[in-house]
Amino acid sequence: MKTYNVAVLGATGAVGQELVDILLERQFPIKSLKLLASARSAGRVMEIGGEPLVVEEVSPESFAGVDLAFFMAGGSVSQQFAPAAWDHGAIVIDNSSAFRLDDDVPLVVPEVNGDDLEKHQGLIANPNCSTTIAVMALAPLHAAAGIKRVVVSTYQAVSGIGAAAIDDLKHQVAQYQGGEEITAKTFPSPSAAKKYPMLFNLIPHIDVFEEGGYTKEEWKMVRETQKILHDDSIKITATTVRVPVMRSHSESINVEFDNPITPAEARKILENAPGIKVYDDPAEQEYPMPILTTGGDLVWVGRIREDFTVPSGLNLWVVGDQIRKGAALNTVQIAEELIKRGLV
Numbered sequence: 001m002k003t004y005n006v007a008v009l010g011a012t013g014a015v016g017q018e019l020v021d022i023l024l025e026r027q028f029p030i031k032s033l034k035l036l037a038s039a040r041s042a043g044r045v046m047e048i049g050g051e052p053l054v055v056e057e058v059s060p061e062s063f064a065g066v067d068l069a070f071f072m073a074g075g076s077v078s079q080q081f082a083p084a085a086w087d088h089g090a091i092v093i094d095n096s097s098a099f100r101l102d103d104d105v106p107l108v109v110p111e112v113n114g115d116d117l118e119k120h121q122g123l124i125a126n127p128n129c130s131t132t133i134a135v136m137a138l139a140p141l142h143a144a145a146g147i148k149r150v151v152v153s154t155y156q157a158v159s160g161i162g163a164a165a166i167d168d169l170k171h172q173v174a175q176y177q178g179g180e181e182i183t184a185k186t187f188p189s190p191s192a193a194k195k196y197p198m199l200f201n202l203i204p205h206i207d208v209f210e211e212g213g214y215t216k217e218e219w220k221m222v223r224e225t226q227k228i229l230h231d232d233s234i235k236i237t238a239t240t241v242r243v244p245v246m247r248s249h250s251e252s253i254n255v256e257f258d259n260p261i262t263p264a265e266a267r268k269i270l271e272n273a274p275g276i277k278v279y280d281d282p283a284e285q286e287y288p289m290p291i292l293t294t295g296g297d298l299v300w301v302g303r304i305r306e307d308f309t310v311p312s313g314l315n316l317w318v319v320g321d322q323i324r325k326g327a328a329l330n331t332v333q334i335a336e337e338l339i340k341r342g343l344v
């Protein structure tokens with residue numbers, strides 16, 4: 001079997017660490033593995049499959065001889081180092097939003113639009129985490145009944161911000177237990193002008209505010225969903241909210257269809273869709289929750305019911321581990337699909 005020289009940029013972060021674990025779990029055909037981060041983490045030793053591996057500070061030369069470069073260090077870092085990776089002949093799979101909407105960059109969820117990989121020119125973008133979780137459920141229903149309009153509200157875990165946010169929420173719990181005042185340091189984001197406590201709170205502000213009073217996260221859900229489903233006519237509106245959950249994003253999704261579709265039909269379609277687990281038995285109090293999906297690969301769908309206010313509509317409750325399927329797992333699946341199709 002052919003093996004590959006792999007580099008992980010952002011290896012010390014929430015997504016990077018998970019990605020390395022997934023590469024090992026899935027026995028990805030690695031010839032060599034390079035862990036890259038900033039000067040802050042250079043020299044740090046990470047244990048990879050029982051072996052110590054030293055994290056290196058990224059530089060343009062880091063990509064010499066690399067076949068596959070997984071970028072998970074943020075948009076500005078991707079913009080800075082993607083050209084160096086291409087110059088060295090590496091294929092970049094990027095987790096940031098830097099290139100996702102570029103026409104020549106496939107934006108891929110392998111179960112949904114893996115064929116788009118055929119057009120890649122050296123860079124493939126991994127979608128926004130909330131978008132990936134939503135399209136996993138929406139794509140099979142769109143194929144069956146044609147989606148006209150989607151109203152989505154998200155309940156996003158703090159780990160979506162990164163490793164520092166996980167530590168900060170734990171710190172806030174300790175402050176509460178110690179009877180101290182809860183400090184506000186990471187939320188809604190490390191760069192936001194004002195900060196708020198996350199414990200016992202919800203914050204309807206993810207990424208920066210943009211046109212129309214929507215956040216960039218909300219616009220990502222609109223534009224990326226249309227790009228992945230190859231259909232700009234789908235109307236989508238989103239409200240994205242940070243909640244004090246450590247891991248796994250939840251989404252309330254209201255969908256209006258062109259053609260009739262019943263909850264029973266939707267349940268059957270989703271039961272047969274790859275990467276989806278239907279968990280929907282209200283009588284047994286069975287519905288998806290972050291504590292059930294965390295650490296797993298599947299996107300769970302439940303609370304499937306008719307929206308009686310429109311001719312053909314459904315309400316869904318969709319939950320998935322955003323660090324895995326929303327980021328690291330989807331990235332590895334893209335690489336596996338490239339290998340399967342002989343595109344790397």
Ligand SMILES: NC(=O)c1ccc[n+]([C@@H]2O[C@H](COP(=O)([O-])OP(=O)(O)OC[C@H]3O[C@@H](n4cnc5c(N)ncnc54)[C@H](OP(=O)(O)O)[C@@H]3O)[C@@H](O)[C@H]2O)c1
Nearest residue numbers: 010012013014015037038041072073074096160162163327
């Ligand atoms: N967390 C999620 O659920 C999620 C989901 C989907 C997509 N993403 C995307 O994935 C990327 C990583 O997110 P994360 O949550 O893993 O963030 P994180 O925990 O904050 O990790 C950031 C990583 O990037 C590295 N880094 C930061 N600045 C750097 C620089 N100037 N040069 C080199 N490396 C640098 C950090 O290294 P140091 O240790 O040296 O600081 C760290 O390894 C982001 O683009 C994010 O939008 C995240």
